[in-house]
Amino acid sequence: MPIKNQKAVIVGAGFTGLSAAYYLSKNNPDLEIVIVEKEGQAGGLAGGFKLKNWTWSLDYFYHHLFTSDKDVLELLNRLGLADMVKFKLPKTSLFIKQKKIKFDSPQDVITYPFLNFFNKLYLGSGLAFLKLWPFGLKLEAYTTAKFLPKIIGQPAYQQIFAPLLKSKFDRYAGRVNLAWFWARIKSRSRQLGYPQGGFAHLASRLVDKLQNQIKVEFQFHTKVTSIASHDQTFELKTDKGKTKADIIVLTSPPETWQNYNLLTKNYYQSFIKDKSYLSAQTLILRLNKRFFDDKTYWLNINQTEYPFLIVAEHTNFIAKKYYNNQHLVYIGNYLPLDHKYLNYEPTQLLKEFWPYLTKISPGLKKHHLIDCHLFQARFGQPVMPVGYSKEIPPLKVGSSNLYIANMLQVYPYDRGINYAVKLGRRLARFITNDRKIV
Ligand SMILES: Cc1cc2nc3c(=O)[nH]c(=O)nc-3n(C[C@H](O)[C@H](O)[C@H](O)COP(=O)(O)OP(=O)(O)OC[C@H]3O[C@@H](n4cnc5c(N)ncnc54)[C@H](O)[C@@H]3O)c2cc1C
Structure with missing residues (x-):
């Protein structure tokens, strides 16, 4: 049953918050939705900046989409923005033994210079196996460091993936589970997509659509500092004042939750502290x-x-x-x-x-x-360790109408705009079905 005569406040205008707003409003046309964002623009980690004489913005952190990113493409399609994303085949290489080696296609495995024929065959068939293997979660029982060498061969692992894992995860490299690695191989395409104008521009187009088509209200330059609960409602304190809410969705990063209230602090202590x-x-x-x-x-x-x-x-x-x-x-x-x-x-x-x-x-x-x-x-x-599926933080905080959604919950997939959008949609469905609020 749709939620009626209530107000939802979403903290954060990253892709999770934008998607949650869209799908919450689709499921609940009478729900009032406000997004509170501390920055002056939407996009969060996928935001960007534009210097003088630039016509496009540049992402703070390199970003692109994959052809398999169906959830974000579906959202863009629904809002008439899918044409903004163009896919191309750029060149990806490895820097190894002081040489740049192209490494983005099956042919590149064949021509790779630092492994013998047998080891290249082992590597190629191991990667093909991971690409085709449908039960990725079963692999979470193993670490990438221990089990990947068995799938692609020790020499290929030592040369190609061990250094990348070490540089990416530093002291945690030995903990990363194989389901996380599988999901990267499974879901990534050679072609990469980029929106015209940059990801910050894409996010700002989404804001326009949500404001004008769906009547979502945005409060930019507004930082949430604490949340007080009174019976079934909440009062959010921001650096601009106060606002009331029946439902709260937090998409801000974990370090912020400790400041909001006792519920989010306890949630942090129970589900995040040791991650x-x-x-x-x-x-x-x-x-x-x-x-x-x-x-x-x-x-x-x-x-x-x-x-x-x-x-x-x-x-x-x-x-x-x-x-x-x-x-x-x-x-x-x-x-x-x-x-x-x-x-x-x-x-x-x-x-x-x-x-x-x-x-x-x-x-x-x-x-x-x-x-x-x-x-x-x-x-x-x-960092996704062995058995992580049993440690995924819940969407709901305690028994209140307070919800949390972020990249710790998109497992086994790595963080990504696509998974942020998918999570926003899942959360909207979860909130709509949550008996406490209907
Ligand atoms: C280096 C790097 C490279 C990446 N590359 C890619 C890529 O190529 N492709 C891809 O798909 N994904 C990529 N990602 C992942 C992608 O950026 C994230 O998965 C996605 O943007 C997460 O969105 P989110 O809405 O969950 O969180 P965020 O983007 O973190 O959004 C949270 C929002 O909350 C706001 N906020 C925080 N505190 C407060 C507060 N107190 N009050 C109000 N608002 C607040 C923040 O300003 C922010 O806008 C990359 C990420 C990184 C770090």
């Missing part, structure tokens, strides 16, 4: 010259002595004409919360990275650099 996650960091270089002359978009760094995990030249994926003909390069990292780089200034980090960057792109000189920009998100990459 591990890493911060995401990107240093974005603006250059007046191409970084990868061979038009590589994405380079995974397989040499663990390098102080970063990926280099992605955005303007080898999306035309530089949208960015005043400048060349834009992400240097990406995932870092434990106590890592020293999280306290560095952009120029300090660049100084640390520069010797390695010039090894990857020998033609790079100081005068090619226009400037650099640093972004980081504390809650950037959760």
Whole structure:
């Protein structure tokens, strides 16, 4: 039965919050929905910025969609925005033994230079097996580090995936379960999608549609600081004032929940405190010259002595004409919360990275650099250990009409816009069916 004469407040205008608003309102046309967002724009982790003379915005963190991202494409289709996303086949490579090796197709496994024929066959058939295997969750009983070598062979594992796991998960690398790895192989396509204008622009178009077609109210530049409950209703305190709600959906990251109220604090203590996650960091270089002359978009760094995990030249994926003909390069990292780089200034980090960057792109000189920009998100990459399906935090907080939705709940899939949208839809259905509020 649809919810009537009630007000839902969604905290956070990332893709989970936007999707939850859309599907909540579809299921409950009479429900009043307000989204409260601390920033001045929607998009959250998939938000971005636009510099002078740029016509498109650039994501704070590199983002793209996969052709298998059906849930976000369905939402965009419903709102008449699907045409904004264009798919392309950019070049992905590995940096290994000081060489850039293209690695984004079955042919690339065949031509891979550092394994013998037998080991390449082992690798190729192992990856094909994972792609076809339908029961991914069964693999959560094993760690990737122990079991993946059995599927693709020890030499391929040691060369290709062990260094990437180490750089991505640092001290937690040995804990990551195989279901998480399976989901990445299963769901990712070679073709990558990007919305015209950038992901921040896509999010702002979604805001327009939700405001105008569905009458969702947005309060930007409004930070929720605490939540008080009175019987069946809530009062949210923000830095702009107070607002009442019958239903609350929190999509803000876990560190914020401890401040809201006792319920969310207890939820944090019960379901989040012992979970591990890493911060995401990107240093974005603006250059007046191409970084990868061979038009590589994405380079995974397989040499663990390098102080970063990926280099992605955005303007080898999306035309530089949208960015005043400048060349834009992400240097990406995932870092434990106590890592020293999280306290560095952009120029300090660049100084640390520069010797390695010039090894990857020998033609790079100081005068090619226009400037650099640093972004980081504390809650950037959760670690999914063995048996994680039994530890997924619930959608509902206690017995109240308070709900929590975020990337810890999209397992076995990795965080992603598609899974944020899918979670928003699942949550909307869950809330609508939740007997307490009908
Ligand atoms: C480095 C990196 C690369 C990624 N690459 C991809 C990719 O290529 N493709 C892909 O699909 N996904 C990618 N993702 C994942 C994707 O960005 C996330 O899964 C998705 O954006 C999560 O959306 P969300 O709404 O759940 O959370 P968020 O985006 O974190 O949204 C939460 C919102 O809450 C707001 N908020 C926080 N505190 C408060 C408060 N107190 N009051 C009010 N508002 C508040 C925040 O400002 C934010 O807007 C990447 C993520 C990272 C970190």
